[in-house]
Amino acid sequence: MPSALPVADPAPADGALPSSALRGLGSRPFGVYVHVPFCAVRCGYCDFNTYTPGELGSSASPQSWLDGLRRELDLAAAVLGAAPSADTVFVGGGTPSLLGADGLASVLDAVRASFGLSSGAEVTTESNPESTSPEFFAAIRDAGYTRVSLGMQSAAPHVLAVLDRKHTSGRPVAAAREAFAAGFSHVNLDLIYGTPGERPADLQASLDAVLSAGVDHVSAYALIVEDGTALARRVTRGELPAPDDDVLASYYEMVDAALESAGLRWYEVSNWASSVEAQCRHNIIYWQGGDWWGAGPGAHSHVGGVRWWNVKHPAKYAAELAAGRSPAAGRETLTSEDRRVERVLLELRLSSGLPVEALDPAGLAAASTCAADGLLDPAALSAGRCVLTPRGRLLADAVVHRLLP
Structure with missing residues (x-):
């Protein structure tokens, strides 16, 4: 979730929504997004609302964040009244896997306690390959997660270095196989294409690696140089060239051709799946303008034409909720x-x-x-x-x- 938040109307302290927004709630798919704002290091291209230990200092911790999360989910259930069960849950970040299996189990327990899960609910967590293991995957599968999304980005070491990614090039594929061995049927690998210095052969090697993993879902995104990031500063100083639009287009065609030939069909411009069942149902709620509650610092929500977003810093987020107030920073009625x-x-x-x-x-x-x-x-x-x-x-x-x- 991008770090910049819109400017709009103040949000009420109790989080109340107008009756028009609640009309029809439960007749549409309902999702819960949980934002985990912690990362071990900050990748050079990332402008998401995340914090490394050095950036966070002693003002917040995973425990204070989890306490706040539980309070926000309880608030959400109260605001929504006869709260619908969650059809989808998506734990994103940041790096959710830094919470460990026990931490992720606690997150899902909190969602269950406030909303419950629909029969056949899709429950996804993002994970960085370097903070996973066979034991981690087995434990989160036992906790109720049904889907894992792994940040691979590239199989080329020099591309990973430009992106400031810390995992070794072979670790994402190994992690995907560990997830399958733990009983997951649905595993996604993320790719980024168009990084300065990435050659067609590098992208082809990444695609070959993805396909060797046997995953049923791939997300592939053109690199965007976001203002305020370390990568943007390097491009501005002339250390790295800006991504070239013609190259990005040719790389997209490479990605699409390779995935389609392997039986993964595009269902959204940047997403491919091997079947309807393999598509990310949570993201489809976003793309189809459905209802979701986003919990956590900087998270965005939408219910019945009302959209709002939380304060960004984890300390402020936890403090607002500890004081019995909604952590929403602003909202707009569409x-x-x-x-x-x-x-x-x-x-x-x-x-x-x-x-x-x-x-x-x-x-x-x-x-x-x-x-x-x-x-x-x-x-x-x-x-x-x-x-x-x-x-x-x-x-x-x-x-x-x-x-x-």
Whole structure:
């Protein structure tokens, strides 16, 4: 979750939501996101709301964070009234695996205590390969986690060095195999492509490694040089070149071709899965504008057209909750037009596409032009949906701008 937070209206101290936001709650999928704000080191490209021990000092700790988390989840259940069971849980960060198996079990226990889990709930934790082991995977599987997402980024040591990643190049694949051996059916590996100095052969080696692991899900993202990061400072000083858009496009095509040929189909612009069951149901809630409560420092939430976000620092977060106040820093109520625009932005990224009824007349005309230009599938458009072509995926942002004139 990016470190910058929007500026909007104040959030009420009790966290109360308007009745309009609660209408229909439970009839839509409901997810719980838990943000773990701790990292052993800060990667040079990362602008997420995370803290290393040196940055955190003595002002907060995993225990004070966990105490705050329990309080926030109880607050969430009270705010939502007849709180829906969680259909999905996603523990992200930061580095959730730094909590250890016992810590992650405590997190899931807290979610169960406040919300309960739906039958067949998807429960994911992100993990860094270097802070996992066979025993770790066995313990979190026993605790109730059903899915693991591992940060691989690259198999090339010099690429990992530019990204300031500390794991050895072979560790992510080994960790994925350990997760399978522990009984996980669903394992994701994350890739980043377009790092300065990454050659086509390096990316191919990463793809070969991913496929050798036998994972059923891959997320692959073009490197973005975020303002304020160590990587951005190196690019500004001229130590490293900025990512090249043409290279990024060619690398995306490499990723897509390799994964598709191995039976992993794109279902979102940056995500591929071997089956519908392997898709990340929690992220689909985001992309389809569903309901979720984000707990933890800096976490974002959305329920029924109301969006809010928590204070960023773990010490402030824990203090607000200890004082009986919501940790929300601000919130906004989306207008019907806001929600329509976000629907276009997000659903267009899905392989299932965007229903044409989400477009206004100008957008409908633009969709026809996009189909003629090879950016949208003409057959899908005739059937009432806007579905990106392979070329359209490369230019997804431009397509969105055309559909929202």
